[in-house]
Amino acid sequence: KDVFIKGAKETNDIDSRKAEDIFALLETFAEYGFNKSHSAAYAMLSYRTAFLKANYPVEFMAAVLTSEQGNADKIANFLEECKYMKVPVLGPDVNASGKTFTPVIESNEGSIRFGLAAIKGVGEGAAELIISEKKDSGAYESFSDFMLRCSEKSINKRVMEALIKTGAFDSLGQDRAHLLSNLDAELAESTVRREDLRKKQPSLFEDFDLGCGIAEEDNSAENRLVTDKMSITEKLQYEKEMLGFYISGHPMDSYAGLDVAIDSFADIEAANxxxxxxxxxxxxxxxxxxxxxYTRKGSRQFAVFNLATRNQTYELIMFPDAYAKNGARIEEGKLALIHGTTNRRDGELSLTAHDIFDLESSIPRIIQRINFILHPKASAPEFLQTLRGVIDAEYNNCRDGDHTNGHSSEVAVSFLIDNQIIETNSSNALKIAINGSNYKALRQHPTVAGIRVEAFPMQAIDDRKAWEKRRSS
Incomplete structure (x- = not known):
């Protein structure tokens, strides 16, 4: 205050009484003016953000994803939000992707195309070159065409591998495993073709076509390694590694329907x-x-990890006692069954993991009964034949010593007739050891209208300390 009064006198020749009155006004304003103005600005910003998210969800989420490009953790969270908002996120494509996340609106349906620069190992420079070449000379017609036009322009082998692994060439019609196995051969061949073009000499590979693109199919297929198609498991692993999310499916897709019975809750909100x-x-x-x-006291090991179901990702903690028994089973990318307890503190719910098991081998011990509900149409006998094949295969496996320790699930067959479910009667109960593969084969049969799954009840976990048990007894 004294500084203000002195400055008012020296600068503007204002007497001390008037300066005190001015300071009193400013002091009163300062009690509310600055925080209220901030509140008003934040309120306006919140309103505009909510308006854009509600009315332009695709464009809004594309902008949000782009703003966090390079931050894998935040990208993963926003991709979960896109899933919740039912905004599909499409994988990268050398002919369709921009540098950043791009909104795609077709027939009033919106989606977001993954940006090339958001792929780990690609970067903005390579993405700009790929997009610029496509803009200048047209869409890439084949993988060989891409190699010829881009492999000399700072698009190195590491970038190529990242693009292949994430499916950026899928639309060009070649399998990812085939492209990875033959990448070195393609690089060498593109160098030869490029030299031929520089010398204005027709290349045997191009069949005397000196156009910019390679319109025909690869003429040197006989020099390529023959590989099996990339498995869905491998695709998903690469996609998760390079993009931070799955495009081609989800590792839990084989258990769709079973997970409803296995999981105690559908999401953390339901758990709360x-x-x-x-x-x-x-x-x-x-x-x-x-x-x-490590704990501060005693330096004991414990683990924090995520568990992703088909619809939700949870953060779990395994404390030292449980970790000493089960820590070796916590593996990145493992399909697992977790038993644990909830913890509620200050109104917030957290999840503690006590036991961890291999999911596939645990299914027969969890699922008590499955009822396959069929449409009464001509293909129903085909389903029954498929079911018989599963039972016969299991019988043969048991004879060969490949069994599931006696654990099996009861299987029933019902028909959907006039919106009523009518279950068939069988003199002998059908039982099979359900796993991801045989369940998927049965569930995906075209005659299946739905399923009902019953799980065995869980055994309660008592994680109280010894002194807590004594006190309650």
Missing amino acids: RDFSDRQTYRLGGIISNVQTK
Whole structure:
């Protein structure tokens, strides 16, 4: 105040009484003016953000994803938000992708195309070159065409591998495993073709076509390695590694329908609503983001990791006692079944993992009964034949010593007639050891209208300390 009064006198020749009155006005304003103005600005910003998200969800989420490009953790969270908003995120494509995440609106349906620069190992420079070449000379007609036009322009082998692994060439019609296996041969051949073009000499590979693109199919297919198609598991692993999310499916897709019975809750909101402190839960999913840590006292190991179901990702913690028994089973990318307890503190729910099992081998011990509901149409006998084949295959496996320790699930067959489910009667109960592959083969049969799955009840986990048990007894 004294500084203000002195400055007012020296600068503007204002007497001290008037300067005090001015300062009093400013002091009163300062009590509300600055925080209120900030509140008004934030309110306006919140309104505009909410308006854009509600009315332009595709464009809004594309901009949000682009703003965090390079931050894998935040990208993963925003991709979960896109899934919740039912905004599809399409994989990268050398002919369709921009440098950043791009909104795609077709027939009033919106989606977001993954940007080339967002792929790990590609970078902005390579993405700009790929897009610029396509803009100048037209769409890439084949992988060989891409190699001829781009492999000399700072698009090195590492970039090529990243593009292949993420499916950026899928639309050109060649399998990812085939492209990876023959990448060195393609690089060498593109160098030869480029030299031929420089010398204005027709190349045997191009069949005397000196055009910019390679319109015909690869003429040197006989020099290529023959490989099996890339498995869905390998595709998903690469996509998760390079993009941070899955494009071609989800590792839990084979268990769609079973997971409804296996999982104790559909999402963390349901868990928050229905679960109190120290209730037992069960979840099946794929493990990721494993972090091993040490306690401050005693320096004991424990782990924090994510478990992704088909619809939700949860953060779990395994404390030292449980980690000493099960820590070796926590593996990145493993399909696992988790038994644990909920913990509620200050109204927030967290999940503690106590036991971890291999999901595939655990299914027969969890699923009590499956009822396949069929449409009464001509293909129904085909389903029954498929079911018989599964039973026969299991019988042969048991004879060969490949069994599931006696665990099996009861299988029933029903028909959907006039919106009523009528279950068939069988003199002998059908039982099979359900796993991801045989269940998927049965569930995806075209005559299946739906399924009903019943799981065995969980055994409660008592994680109380010894002194807590004594006190409650």
